[in-house]
Amino acid sequence: MAVTGMRRHVRRSLLLLTVALFALASIGVASAQVGTPKPITDEAKKIEDLWIFTLLIAAVVFVAVEGALIYALIRFRKRNDELPVQTHGSTVLEFVWTGIPVLIVIALFTYSFIVLRDVENTAAAEDMTIEVQGFQYQWQFTYQLNDLGVNADPAASGEISVIGTAAEEPTLVIPIDEPIEFRLLSNDVIHSFYIRDFLYKLDVVPGRDNRFVITARETGDYFGQCAELCGLNHALMRFKLKVVTRDEFDLWVAEQTGGNGESAVRRAD
Amino acid sequence: MTSIVIPRPEGYARPRSALLDWLTTVDHKKLGILYLYSTMFFFGVGGILALLVRTQLAVADNSFVGNDAYNQIFTMHASAMLFLFIIPVWAGFGNYVVPLQIGAADMAFPRINALSFWLVPPAGILMFSGFLVDGGAAQAGWTAYSPLARGLGPGMDLWIIAVILLGVSSTIGAANFMVTMFRLRAPGMTMFRMPIFCWTMLVTSVLQLLATPVLASALAMLYIDRNFGGAFFDPNGGGNAILWQNIFWFYSHPAVYIMILPGMGIISEVLPVFSRKPLFGYKAFVFATMGIGGLGFSVWAHHMFTTGAVLKPWFGFMTFMIGVPTGVKMFNWLGTMWRGSISFEAPMLFALGFLSMFLIGGINGTFSAAVPVDFALHDTYFVVAHIHYVLFGGSVFAVFAGLYYWFPKIWGRRLNEKLGQAQFWLMFIGFNLAFFPMHLLGLDGMPRRIATYSNESGWEALNMASTVGAFLIATSMIPFIVAVIAAFMRPKDQPNDPWNANTLEWWTTSPPPVHNFDDLPEVHSERPLFDARQSGAGH
Known part of the structure; x- marks a missing residue:
């Protein structure tokens, strides 16, 4: 009699536990799939790998600890007034559950250190540099005509400048498959240059020359936005990103300069 | 089990009018209650502001509050x-509990x-009076990043x-708590028997004693930058915008x-009582608390990883390390409930x-x-x-x-x-x-502190x-407020x-007398009341 009651109880606990774990696991899976940005650069792909690795460890820890918690609540709920055994602790256990997190930390740190080294590249002399000026409350993208990457003419003079306005978001155009350096500058307050599908942002700090390098691998239309509160219209500091082939990029440059090497300033239209 | 009778000076409490008494009290219990009332009031105010934030963000391209008001509100x-x-x-x-817990x-x-x-x-009044001045209340976020905070109106x-x-309040309070715990513990209560x-x-x-004065220095510099032509955080005047972030954080x-x-x-007080077991690994828990404080x-x-101005691997590693003592605590809480009677x-x-x-x-x-x-999520x-x-x-x-x-102890009634x-x-x-979807929004690229987002964002x-x-x-x-009102309409019966x-605050009456204890049990462990129950002593 007592054995059947016990077995029924265990079976019910296991059922509840399974349901709970299933629910929790599906939340984990859902969060991996829903709303994940599309990594469009070499660097973003590495960051996404690290993200997935971290998420897996997080999911295991979450399911294990939350599972143990739910199990304890069901299994050890109060049934009578008997005082449970008064255990005060266990040095062995303390070492074990200090050790396990230490190992997890070492694994996570090592991998994230490797990825950090891989994604923080410096530009070579021939790589294109685009100057990004953040200002309250828009962006200006400036391309030097003698610094346009593979097909650049070192003798060219002038620049292409795309300035956003309150009415119109600017479009940042970059070519695919070549390293591009962004140089971030601000003269007013701190902004942050954030493109979701780069999985990357870097602050635009007055008085600092912050740079980063990416190589885009997917053409298409993307978006970016200021990610550091910069005042009244911070929410409107949005811009578009267009990743195009080299040919399309050269064509775009020619359009902006009217076919000659003169400087051209183009307002977003 | 013997108990220690506490001598009491004559005329300890002179009768005063209730209002004057609350305004001039130096009784830790009354001050504790005043703290609880005023902080719960600000919890309500902060909550209403949160509802305004969430109303504004409920739909895309909303104009329920403008950008200006939104920045002040959040x-x-x-x-x-x-x-x-x-x-x-x-x-x-x-305030209410510590002196009682140490007797x-x-x-x-x-x-x-x-x-x-x-x-x-x-x-609190000063901070909120910003809504009445020109330019409105502070609107640089609670982090008040400079140079943004440098150029805002007087609300700042x-x-x-x-x-x-x-x-200042928390610094002198911190010193007070430290001296109280170092000097005023009941006989027998060693540091490692303290609740x-x-x-x-x-x-x-x-932490408060060491960290808060640093914040005060940052705030003083910001005040000088804003009002007396300083340039601590202004690169155009030779200052450094990142300096603020270093000191602030x-x-x-x-x-x-x-x-x-x-x-x-x-x-850690509640789990043992309702699992009817002692806290698992008391000393490990204390060391983990110190560890978190130190690593903090x-x-x-x-x-500041995305500022490009800090040593990223070091701070990344130390941040991971915080997970270790935190994990130890989590396991100790589980260990407390394990084989308990919950x-x-x-x-x-x-x-x-x-x-x-x-978790x-x-x-x-x-x-x-x-x-x-973090480059993606920050x-x-x-x-x-x-x-x-x-x-x-x-x-x-x-x-x-x-x-x-503690409601029964503080007010003598149960919710x-x-x-x-x-x-x-x-x-x-x-x-x-409210908060789980924010993970997904963040992944999907929604920056914090934006007053609105476009319909195309999804x-x-x-x-x-x-x-x-x-x-x-x-x-x-609502049920909480109803429970509080209902409790106050009933007599004190606890x-x-x-x-x-387990701990000493439950030895005295609910609520305790002005002088807290008429007598104290002997303290032989971190659970003096449990010991007293086991030995059949008590009131």
Whole structure:
């Protein structure tokens, strides 16, 4: 009699536990799939790998600890007034559950250190540099005509400048498959240059020359936005990103300069 | 089992009018109650501001409040919740509970204690009076990044002065708590027999004493920059914009532990009582608390990975390391319940809410410790989710665990159990609905602190879910308020120890007399009342 009651109880606990774990696991899976940005650069792909690795460890820890918690609540709920055994602790256990997190930390740190080294590249002399000026409350993208990457003419003079306005978001155009350096500058307050599908942002700090390098691998239309509160219209500091082939990029440059090497300033239209 | 009779001076309490008594009291219990009333008031104010934020963000391209008002509202939401609610609410619990738990008659410096409290309401009024001045209240976020904060209206100055006042309040309060615990413990109560809530208040006090003056220095510099032509944080005048962030986070990261450690202490009081077992690994827990406090000073720049101005691997590693003592605590809490006899009264429910939600807040924090992942997540709604899983899922659940747990001691009445359960479930569901979607929004690229987002972003559905959750949280306050009113309409009927608890505050009457204790049991362990019950002693 007592054995059947016990077995029924265990079976019910296991059922509840399974349901709970299933629910929790599906939340984990859902969060991996829903709303994940599309990594469009070499660097973003590495960051996404690290993200997935971290998420897996997080999911295991979450399911294990939350599972143990739910199990304890069901299994050890109060049934009578008997005082449970008064255990005060266990040095062995303390070492074990200090050790396990230490190992997890070492694994996570090592991998994230490797990825950090891989994604923080410096530009070579021939790589294109685009100057990004953040200002309250828009962006200006400036391309030097003698610094346009593979097909650049070192003798060219002038620049292409795309300035956003309150009415119109600017479009940042970059070519695919070549390293591009962004140089971030601000003269007013701190902004942050954030493109979701780069999985990357870097602050635009007055008085600092912050740079980063990416190589885009997917053409298409993307978006970016200021990610550091910069005042009244911070929410409107949005811009578009267009990743195009080299040919399309050269064509775009020619359009902006009217076919000659003169400087051209183009307002977003 | 013998008890120690405490001698009492004659004429300890002179009769005064009730109002004058509350205004001039130096009794730690009354000051504790005043702290609790005023911080819960600011919790309400901060909550209403949160509802305005969530209403504005419920739909895309909304113009319910303008950009200007929005920046003030979210700044004041965070400032009220952090500086006027969560930090001083622990001072409230600490004031009421610490002297009782160590068997003392009062705090070490009762008048300084009164000063600590009386700095809080004026600071709150000053901060909120920003809404009345030209240019409105502070609107640079609670982090007040400079040079942005340098150029804003006078509401910013009011904010700076208010935060300095609150800093003074918590610094002198911290010194008071430390001296109280070092000097006024009952006979037999060694440091390692001190209740765990006291330990967390002690470590919190050390953090406050070391970190808060640093914040004051940053605020003073910002005030000079704004009003006297200084350029500490202005690169155009030879200053450094990153300097503010370094100094601010040198305070504000330890401050995150100031905001959560006493909550962990409350949980560590509640779990053993409602599992009918001692806290598993008491000493390990104390060392883990110290570990978190110590490490807390070495991780500040993890808020600054995207500035490009900090040593990323070091701060990433130290941030991961914080997970170790936090994990130890989590396992010790589980160990406490393991093979226990668990009952589910309201304080326990909120403690369990803390465990399950703080776990998420711990785990989703590790994503930002992995520096490259932080490049993606920093300053997005993922971080907003993280901070709320820690400070709401953690601290706020702990506040309610503490209120339900100590209400019988403080007011001599018990809060209605059914209403407590209703509040818990509404809050638990509302909380997850409000904050879980923020993880997904952050991943999907929604930056924090934006007043509006476009329809094309695809963020509307999750934002609407979050707003519904926020209003559900607000609804969960109704059963709580009803329970409080209902309790106050009943006579004081609570025995000394309604929970079969462990610590000295339950030895005396509910509520305790002005002098706290007529006598004390001998203290042989961290659970003197448990020992007294076992040996058949007691009142």
